[in-house]
Amino acid sequence: MSRSETPTVDDMDQTVTSSLDALGFGVCRVDRSGRCIHINPAGLALLGFEPEDLRGRSFANLVLRADPQSTGTSDLASLLRAMRADVRALPHSTEILWRRDGSSFPAACSFWPIRTEDPVGGGVVTFVDAGHQGAAQDRLTLQVAVNRILAGMDEPEDVLPRLLSALCQGLGCRAGVFWNLSHRERRLNVEATWPAVDDPDGRSVQQLDGRTLGRGQGVPGRAWESGEVVSQGGEACPGSTDRDDPAVGFEFALAIPARVGRRILGVVELLADAPVALDDDLRQSATAIGQQIGQYLRRKRVEESLRQREEEFRAFAENLPQLTWMADATGAMEWFNRRWYDYTGTLPEDVLGWGWRSVQHPDHVARIEATYRASIDAGMVWEETFPLRGKDGRYRWFLSRAVPLLDDEGRIERWFGTNTDITGQRRAEARAIAAERRLRFALQVARVGSWSWAFDEDAIEADEGFRSLLDLPAGEARLSPKEFLDHIHPEDLPAVIATLDGARDSQGEFDLEFRIVTDAGEVRWAVARGVVERRSFARGVHALGIIWDLTERKRHEEDLAAAKNAAEEANRAKSQFIANMSHELRTPLSAIIGYAELLEEEAEDLGPAGESFADDLAKIEGSARHLLSLINGVLDLSKIEAGKMEVDLETFEVAPLVLEVCDTVAPLMAKKATRFVQDLPPGLGSMRSDAVKIRQCLFNLLSNAAKFAEGGDVTLAVRRDSDQIAFEVTDTGIGMTPDQQARLFQRFTQADVSTTRRFGGTGLGLALTKAFADMLEGTVQVRSEEGQGTTFTLSLPIAPRHSGERGPVPESQAPDGNEQVLVIDDDPHMRDLLTRFLARDGLSVVAVADGETGLARAREMRPSAILLDVMMPRMDGWAVLAALKADEMLADIPVIMISMVREKGLAYSLGAADYLTKPIDWQRLKSVVDRHRCQAAPGLALVVESDATTREELAMLLQGEGWRVSETADAGAALSRLRQDGADLILVNVEMPEVGAFDLLRDLRRTPDWRHIPVIGLTEGGLDPGERARLRDQVRQVVRIGEDSLDDLLAEIQRISVDRASGRSGGNLGGPGHG
């Protein structure tokens, strides 16, 4: 209701107002809201107001201490404030009323409601100045007034002047000062004065601002010292030269200590122009007032300090780096700090009370609320870890805690909570755990132990691998260096210590190989490698290293060396033996042949008499010569095997050489009744070769044919074409089965055992022929049919390509261009299946049953791919894989792991190229093998990611797949890299705004050369569906980054490399115009 609508005196009966105006005490008519409608002149005189000052103003405002919540409330003010229709009368009430000039006076008041049909309602207040009633009444009134003033909620700066005013008025003083006692400074300081500053009369006290008094100084100082009410006056103040003494210029001073018990909180000083009689009543009442003031001050100080603590706490909570909040005793949220609102993007009304549940992840909210409520109910500290949604819609992980705050009596007053962002920490932890797990696996698989030796602490930290190598009991405790050194072989110890000392001095690397003697007396070889470096966050240096068991390899090495020595020794012995045999056997044979020939000559001289034994002598000579030829054959083979057979190249005419051989074998043919046909066309010309060896070959082939074609035909045909001469020996003998032909050229073998009995011979001839043909860069081939005879063809180049001598032809042939795959699997059935499958695919397959053989074969054949079973006895697939990857020669052969169980992560971390689970999906096997067989370098990949760690991980992943990698943090840098180097694949974080993925994608789309580069978008899971849809058309795939989605990313990268290898992707830079 505005003032213009307030009922005025016009509404009242004029006669009533006239009669009110005639009264000698104050009368005020108030409406039903307690607002003044009319005050009579006596009332106006008492209050010092003009009528218009008061009209429409609440009468309660004129009453001192009118706070309705206060215990010291005035009855009248309360009544007026809360006036209802049935308001009761208040026949007598002592109140303090304000004057217009700010002073107050005690008044005896009454209130009378008007219960007629008067539209104004309300009632009449009467008031009389009670200040001039008796002294006792005065003091009582004063105490009531003081009580009311002090009982409110007002602050001291408001209360103290009013208090001083009331006291001065009540005790007839002219001015008042409140001295606050600073216990810290031990001084009394002026805190409030009355009259108010703007009062012209207040000049004398106004100048007191900033004044202080010591203990016992002036009247207030003495009141402080004595704790009693002190007065001084009746004459000029003694010691009034003290400029700080406000009593200067006053006739009388009264100091009332404000105290609580014995504790003085301040002093009220009242000053008057005339002495006030300080009788016992006054003293008592002043003392009581002092105590009231003391109580008030203490309460205010406690409140103040509480308020300050609260403010400090809020400021502290506000400034914590975490999200912070406060809840009441029931757990309902009352306050969140700025960071909370900044992070969540919420408004207080969204989250106060229980609204905070809206920013919780749906999967977690029920659990969180349950544990939170449980903690509230139990009054226990609450702790939880959960994701909170940020204003960008992405969730981050927080560690949240809430602690109860207790009041003075130990009851829970409220809860204070914090949310600490641990997303980065969690990620780092996950990475660290994964890395540590990988490392542990790798160490375990590779059977490598790790250790560190803090030199200044004289302790070695060692893992299981280390302990088991030294045969020490498993355990966590540190080892003493002595324990370690005591296990080193005494002969190796000085070198170990010297090397470690050296590394320690230079803080460098060390590489040790030494023997370990276990407590059981077993000697093992070990390799320890590592580095000595300064310890982080600690003094001194320590050695960090790995250690592994070399015993097996050492043993192998020793065995190998021994075997090599033995073989060399045996070979030397054989050479010696051959040299000896050549002498020892030939000498007696020389004698046999020589005497036989001598006797033959002599028998001839005897004429007919000698004929009887001439034949026998010829047989002795023939046998001796046969024996000689056998010995020569063995020697020749030995020479070939020892690599000592040399090719003696010369240029000679072919025909004479052939004829010479024919002459030699003619007697043999005649003896076997074999018809010998020679087919030598003219113009055979000359050749450059080893004539002795060709002669021997032809002799072997012809004498062989003569033996088998007994009574039949033997034909020698010689043909020359552009670069070869072919010698063809055909017989009409018994022929050979294909099986016999296959074994024909093997040493010491004949077509079958019965042949030996029937035809004699050692089977050396053909083996030598074959060996010589090889040495002369020619071939010897056989064509035969059982019962139809045999044809041997010796083809030799007219001039050998390799001029000069040649070493022996190696026994085993290096694999030809045909691609080979090595299968390592202990299950014979599996080996068979894999071999057949891969063979059908045109691959040549070598299958072995265990890891060690597999490694050996891998080194021999360098296969283009290895299929490796995980579960194998002795050396399992992981160990084989680790060994393959550790061998420089083998590391780049793609290894495909095959296992019953899924352990893809481990496989990839150990370097496997792919992973298949049993039972084998043959289609997949084919595609996997095909992919890894023709592993072309996939190309250049560009990684665009703002987080350095993630970038590095991606780069490693790509490099593991054979990609070259270029890394950039944002779109701008990516574009300049693209212009410079191009790219065959782009991985870009599409979520981090600082990367600017969408700009990059736009530029890629606009540039013809770049349009077809495959792009993989990476998210951390915070992409909204809209963005996702937008991306779908622009990138090949959106993949989440994380441990568990690694496979997806890897699979996609591999698909891209396969596409590239098979040319399906047009992603190459500079490819012909892509529009």
Add this chain to the structure above:
Amino acid sequence: MARLLLVEDTEEIWDFLSRRLARRGHEILLAHDGEGGVRMARAERPEVILLDMNLPVMDGWTVARTLKGDPQTSVIPIIALTAHALSGDREKILAAGCDDYHAKPVDFSRLLSQIDAALGTGAAA
């Protein structure tokens, strides 16, 4: 025909070889060790020396070098007789100063032609 010195320690060999050569009309001087061979060569001045390389007291290599180092005997052709058939023997033997080389067992007719060839050389010298 010709005076031949045969230096050979194996009895069977010098026996049949000397008898067969004698049958062909050669005069045979015999020595059974290296030193004897050198002595005999110096004393008797044979036209050709057949020298076994594997001899007691002084081996054939030393004999060959000694004789070839002595101007009085250096012109006498030496045919080495050896059981060694390993590669490089021929070169080693010629390097030791021998004029020709015959691998055992003896191919008598070939040996005769080698002696004839040596006599021709020697005669020319």
